[in-house]
Amino acid sequence: MRQQIVAGNWKMSKNLEEGLELTKSILEKIDKPKGLVILAPPFLHLREVGKIIRVRKHFHLAAQNCHHEEKGAFTGEVSAPMLASGGVEFVILGHSERREYFKEKNALLAQKVNMVLANGMRPIFCCGEPLHIRDVNTHIGYVAKQLKGGLFHLNEEDFRKVVIAYEPIWAIGTGRTASAQQAQEMHAAIRVLIAKRYGKPLADETTILYGGSVNAANAAEIFGMPDVDGGLVGGASLKADDFAAIVAGLK
Ligand code: 13P
Numbered sequence: 001m002r003q004q005i006v007a008g009n010w011k012m013s014k015n016l017e018e019g020l021e022l023t024k025s026i027l028e029k030i031d032k033p034k035g036l037v038i039l040a041p042p043f044l045h046l047r048e049v050g051k052i053i054r055v056r057k058h059f060h061l062a063a064q065n066c067h068h069e070e071k072g073a074f075t076g077e078v079s080a081p082m083l084a085s086g087g088v089e090f091v092i093l094g095h096s097e098r099r100e101y102f103k104e105k106n107a108l109l110a111q112k113v114n115m116v117l118a119n120g121m122r123p124i125f126c127c128g129e130p131l132h133i134r135d136v137n138t139h140i141g142y143v144a145k146q147l148k149g150g151l152f153h154l155n156e157e158d159f160r161k162v163v164i165a166y167e168p169i170w171a172i173g174t175g176r177t178a179s180a181q182q183a184q185e186m187h188a189a190i191r192v193l194i195a196k197r198y199g200k201p202l203a204d205e206t207t208i209l210y211g212g213s214v215n216a217a218n219a220a221e222i223f224g225m226p227d228v229d230g231g232l233v234g235g236a237s238l239k240a241d242d243f244a245a246i247v248a249g250l251k
Contacts, residue, residue, distance in 0.1 A: 003036055003207045003229065004207075004229055005230040006036075006219075007037075007090070007230075007232045007237075008026075008038070008040060008243055010039075012042060014238065016048065019048075020045070020049065027059070032058075033250065035058070035229075039060075040063065040064050050087040050088070060089050061088050062089065062090035063088045063092070065078075065091070065098060066083055067112075067115075080118070080121065083121065089122065090122045091116045092123075092124045092165075093112050093150075094109045094126045094146070097172075105149075106148075107149065109125070110149065110153055113125065113150060113162070125151055125165065126165045126211070127143045127165070128167040129170075131169065140186065143186065143189070143190065159206075160205070164207070164208045164209070165208075166186050166190060166208060166209070167232060168182075171211075172212045173234060173235060176213060177215075178222075183222050183228055187208045187228050188227045190227075191203045191204070191227055209228075209230050209231050210228050210232070211231055211234070215235075216246055223249050223250055224251055233246055
Protein backbone atom coordinates (compact mmCIF):
# COMPACT_ATOMS: atom_id res chain seq x y z
CA MET A 1 0.00 0.00 0.00
CA ARG A 2 1.32 3.43 -0.91
CA GLN A 3 1.93 5.35 2.29
CA GLN A 4 2.93 8.87 3.21
CA ILE A 5 6.03 8.64 5.38
CA VAL A 6 8.56 10.88 7.04
CA ALA A 7 11.54 8.98 8.40
CA GLY A 8 14.23 10.55 10.56
CA ASN A 9 17.68 9.06 10.05
CA TRP A 10 19.72 10.18 13.03
CA LYS A 11 22.91 8.63 11.63
CA MET A 12 25.66 8.58 14.30
CA SER A 13 24.22 11.42 16.37
CA LYS A 14 22.95 11.79 19.94
CA ASN A 15 24.00 9.83 22.99
CA LEU A 16 21.30 7.72 24.62
CA GLU A 17 20.04 10.39 26.98
CA GLU A 18 19.91 13.01 24.22
CA GLY A 19 18.18 10.54 21.93
CA LEU A 20 15.44 9.82 24.44
CA GLU A 21 14.95 13.54 25.04
CA LEU A 22 14.65 14.10 21.31
CA THR A 23 12.13 11.26 21.00
CA LYS A 24 9.98 12.73 23.76
CA SER A 25 9.97 16.21 22.24
CA ILE A 26 9.14 14.79 18.82
CA LEU A 27 6.14 12.99 20.32
CA GLU A 28 5.03 16.18 22.04
CA LYS A 29 5.22 18.20 18.87
CA ILE A 30 3.56 15.79 16.47
CA ASP A 31 -0.06 15.15 17.16
CA LYS A 32 -1.96 13.66 14.24
CA PRO A 33 0.47 13.07 11.39
CA LYS A 34 -0.99 12.57 7.90
CA GLY A 35 1.22 9.53 7.46
CA LEU A 36 3.72 7.30 9.23
CA VAL A 37 6.53 8.80 11.25
CA ILE A 38 9.58 6.57 11.45
CA LEU A 39 12.51 7.14 13.78
CA ALA A 40 15.85 5.55 12.91
CA PRO A 41 18.16 6.10 15.88
CA PRO A 42 21.51 4.36 16.38
CA PHE A 43 21.38 0.65 17.31
CA LEU A 44 22.01 1.25 20.99
CA HIS A 45 18.97 3.51 21.31
CA LEU A 46 16.46 1.32 19.50
CA ARG A 47 14.95 -0.51 22.48
CA GLU A 48 14.45 2.58 24.59
CA VAL A 49 13.19 4.76 21.75
CA GLY A 50 10.86 1.91 20.82
CA LYS A 51 9.38 1.82 24.31
CA ILE A 52 8.63 5.54 24.17
CA ILE A 53 6.99 5.53 20.75
CA ARG A 54 5.09 2.26 21.21
CA VAL A 55 2.22 4.06 22.93
CA ARG A 56 1.60 6.25 19.91
CA LYS A 57 -0.21 5.33 16.72
CA HIS A 58 1.58 6.28 13.46
CA PHE A 59 5.07 6.06 15.01
CA HIS A 60 7.43 3.31 13.92
CA LEU A 61 10.97 2.18 14.61
CA ALA A 62 13.76 1.67 12.07
CA ALA A 63 17.38 0.57 12.24
CA GLN A 64 19.98 2.20 10.00
CA ASN A 65 21.60 -1.02 8.82
CA CYS A 66 21.94 -4.72 9.54
CA HIS A 67 24.29 -7.56 8.65
CA HIS A 68 23.54 -9.79 5.68
CA GLU A 69 24.02 -13.07 7.57
CA GLU A 70 21.60 -14.40 10.13
CA LYS A 71 24.22 -15.01 12.82
CA GLY A 72 27.83 -15.99 13.31
CA ALA A 73 31.33 -14.79 14.03
CA PHE A 74 31.01 -11.19 12.82
CA THR A 75 32.35 -9.19 15.71
CA GLY A 76 30.62 -5.87 16.17
CA GLU A 77 27.74 -6.55 13.78
CA VAL A 78 23.97 -6.62 14.38
CA SER A 79 21.72 -9.16 12.70
CA ALA A 80 18.22 -8.85 11.31
CA PRO A 81 16.80 -11.41 13.79
CA MET A 82 18.23 -9.33 16.65
CA LEU A 83 16.55 -6.21 15.32
CA ALA A 84 13.23 -7.95 14.80
CA SER A 85 13.34 -9.36 18.32
CA GLY A 86 13.85 -5.82 19.61
CA GLY A 87 10.71 -4.46 17.98
CA VAL A 88 12.30 -2.92 14.89
CA GLU A 89 9.93 -2.72 11.92
CA PHE A 90 11.98 -1.07 9.17
CA VAL A 91 15.66 -1.21 8.23
CA ILE A 92 17.38 1.45 6.11
CA LEU A 93 19.60 -0.32 3.57
CA GLY A 94 22.00 0.95 0.95
CA HIS A 95 22.35 4.45 2.30
CA SER A 96 24.97 6.28 0.23
CA GLU A 97 27.15 6.60 3.33
CA ARG A 98 27.14 2.80 3.67
CA ARG A 99 27.81 2.40 -0.04
CA GLU A 100 30.66 4.90 0.01
CA TYR A 101 32.41 4.44 3.38
CA PHE A 102 31.70 0.73 3.90
CA LYS A 103 31.88 -0.28 0.25
CA GLU A 104 28.45 -1.90 0.21
CA LYS A 105 27.61 -3.08 -3.30
CA ASN A 106 24.27 -3.97 -4.81
CA ALA A 107 24.82 -7.74 -4.52
CA LEU A 108 25.45 -7.44 -0.78
CA LEU A 109 22.45 -5.13 -0.42
CA ALA A 110 20.28 -7.70 -2.16
CA GLN A 111 21.29 -10.18 0.57
CA LYS A 112 20.49 -7.66 3.28
CA VAL A 113 17.11 -6.95 1.70
CA ASN A 114 16.35 -10.68 1.78
CA MET A 115 17.44 -10.97 5.39
CA VAL A 116 15.27 -8.04 6.50
CA LEU A 117 12.21 -9.42 4.73
CA ALA A 118 12.84 -12.95 6.00
CA ASN A 119 12.67 -11.55 9.51
CA GLY A 120 9.35 -9.82 9.01
CA MET A 121 10.70 -6.28 8.69
CA ARG A 122 10.52 -3.82 5.79
CA PRO A 123 13.56 -2.44 3.96
CA ILE A 124 13.86 1.28 3.26
CA PHE A 125 16.08 0.89 0.22
CA CYS A 126 18.18 3.93 -0.66
CA CYS A 127 19.35 4.85 -4.12
CA GLY A 128 20.78 8.00 -5.65
CA GLU A 129 23.51 9.32 -7.88
CA PRO A 130 26.69 11.32 -7.23
CA LEU A 131 27.11 14.76 -8.74
CA HIS A 132 29.35 13.72 -11.64
CA ILE A 133 26.63 11.35 -12.82
CA ARG A 134 23.94 14.03 -12.56
CA ASP A 135 26.21 16.42 -14.46
CA VAL A 136 26.41 14.10 -17.46
CA ASN A 137 22.69 13.40 -17.29
CA THR A 138 22.94 9.64 -16.69
CA HIS A 139 21.28 9.72 -13.25
CA ILE A 140 18.23 7.69 -14.21
CA GLY A 141 20.31 4.85 -15.62
CA TYR A 142 22.53 4.94 -12.54
CA VAL A 143 19.58 4.59 -10.15
CA ALA A 144 18.03 1.92 -12.39
CA LYS A 145 21.17 -0.19 -11.90
CA GLN A 146 20.94 0.18 -8.12
CA LEU A 147 17.31 -0.93 -8.12
CA LYS A 148 17.92 -3.83 -10.48
CA GLY A 149 20.94 -5.00 -8.49
CA GLY A 150 19.52 -4.60 -5.01
CA LEU A 151 15.76 -5.03 -5.24
CA PHE A 152 14.37 -6.36 -8.47
CA HIS A 153 15.23 -9.97 -7.64
CA LEU A 154 12.30 -9.91 -5.21
CA ASN A 155 9.01 -11.55 -6.00
CA GLU A 156 5.91 -9.38 -6.09
CA GLU A 157 4.78 -10.26 -2.59
CA ASP A 158 8.08 -9.20 -1.05
CA PHE A 159 8.54 -6.15 -3.26
CA ARG A 160 5.21 -4.85 -1.94
CA LYS A 161 6.80 -4.42 1.50
CA VAL A 162 9.71 -2.29 0.29
CA VAL A 163 9.95 1.47 0.72
CA ILE A 164 12.31 3.21 -1.70
CA ALA A 165 14.22 6.35 -0.77
CA TYR A 166 15.75 8.43 -3.56
CA GLU A 167 18.65 10.38 -2.10
CA PRO A 168 20.88 12.18 -4.60
CA ILE A 169 24.31 12.16 -2.97
CA TRP A 170 25.04 15.76 -3.89
CA ALA A 171 22.02 16.83 -1.82
CA ILE A 172 22.87 14.90 1.35
CA GLY A 173 24.05 17.09 4.19
CA THR A 174 25.04 19.82 1.75
CA GLY A 175 22.09 22.16 2.10
CA ARG A 176 21.72 21.83 -1.65
CA THR A 177 18.31 20.21 -2.10
CA ALA A 178 17.14 18.74 -5.35
CA SER A 179 14.40 20.95 -6.73
CA ALA A 180 10.89 19.61 -6.42
CA GLN A 181 10.98 19.07 -10.21
CA GLN A 182 14.24 17.11 -10.05
CA ALA A 183 12.79 14.92 -7.30
CA GLN A 184 9.57 14.41 -9.25
CA GLU A 185 11.46 13.51 -12.44
CA MET A 186 13.43 10.77 -10.68
CA HIS A 187 10.48 9.45 -8.67
CA ALA A 188 8.39 9.19 -11.82
CA ALA A 189 11.29 7.41 -13.55
CA ILE A 190 11.59 4.97 -10.64
CA ARG A 191 7.88 4.24 -10.91
CA VAL A 192 8.31 3.49 -14.61
CA LEU A 193 11.13 1.06 -13.81
CA ILE A 194 8.98 -0.66 -11.20
CA ALA A 195 6.09 -0.82 -13.64
CA LYS A 196 8.32 -2.53 -16.23
CA ARG A 197 9.38 -5.14 -13.69
CA TYR A 198 6.23 -5.63 -11.59
CA GLY A 199 3.41 -3.95 -13.54
CA LYS A 200 1.76 -0.57 -13.17
CA PRO A 201 -0.60 -1.34 -10.28
CA LEU A 202 2.29 -2.33 -8.02
CA ALA A 203 4.35 0.66 -9.21
CA ASP A 204 1.48 2.94 -8.23
CA GLU A 205 1.33 1.32 -4.81
CA THR A 206 5.04 1.72 -4.06
CA THR A 207 6.09 4.31 -1.51
CA ILE A 208 9.00 6.45 -2.76
CA LEU A 209 10.59 8.95 -0.37
CA TYR A 210 12.93 11.81 -1.20
CA GLY A 211 16.03 12.49 0.91
CA GLY A 212 18.73 15.14 0.81
CA SER A 213 18.63 18.43 2.72
CA VAL A 214 14.90 18.24 3.40
CA ASN A 215 14.03 20.98 5.86
CA ALA A 216 11.05 22.77 7.36
CA ALA A 217 11.03 25.32 4.54
CA ASN A 218 11.19 22.99 1.53
CA ALA A 219 9.38 19.82 2.69
CA ALA A 220 5.83 20.73 1.69
CA GLU A 221 6.81 21.70 -1.86
CA ILE A 222 8.83 18.52 -2.43
CA PHE A 223 6.24 16.24 -0.78
CA GLY A 224 3.57 17.98 -2.85
CA MET A 225 4.93 16.41 -6.05
CA PRO A 226 2.67 13.64 -7.36
CA ASP A 227 5.28 10.85 -7.16
CA VAL A 228 6.91 11.91 -3.89
CA ASP A 229 5.40 10.15 -0.88
CA GLY A 230 7.37 11.85 1.87
CA GLY A 231 10.97 12.05 2.96
CA LEU A 232 14.01 10.49 4.57
CA VAL A 233 15.48 13.24 6.69
CA GLY A 234 18.96 13.50 8.19
CA GLY A 235 20.12 16.73 9.85
CA ALA A 236 16.68 18.26 10.31
CA SER A 237 15.39 15.13 12.06
CA LEU A 238 17.64 15.96 15.03
CA LYS A 239 15.60 19.02 15.95
CA ALA A 240 12.08 18.28 17.14
CA ASP A 241 10.61 21.56 15.87
CA ASP A 242 12.08 21.15 12.40
CA PHE A 243 11.13 17.49 12.21
CA ALA A 244 7.55 18.26 13.26
CA ALA A 245 7.33 20.99 10.61
CA ILE A 246 8.58 18.53 7.99
CA VAL A 247 5.98 15.95 9.04
CA ALA A 248 3.34 18.68 8.76
CA GLY A 249 4.42 19.08 5.11
CA LEU A 250 3.02 15.65 4.14
CA LYS A 251 0.13 15.87 1.71
P1 13P B 1 20.31 15.35 5.22
O1 13P B 1 18.82 15.54 5.44
O2 13P B 1 21.13 15.75 6.42
O3 13P B 1 20.75 15.95 3.95
O4 13P B 1 20.55 13.77 5.10
C1 13P B 1 19.73 13.04 4.25
C2 13P B 1 19.96 11.60 4.50
O5 13P B 1 21.04 11.09 4.24
C3 13P B 1 18.89 10.82 5.11
O6 13P B 1 19.16 9.47 5.06
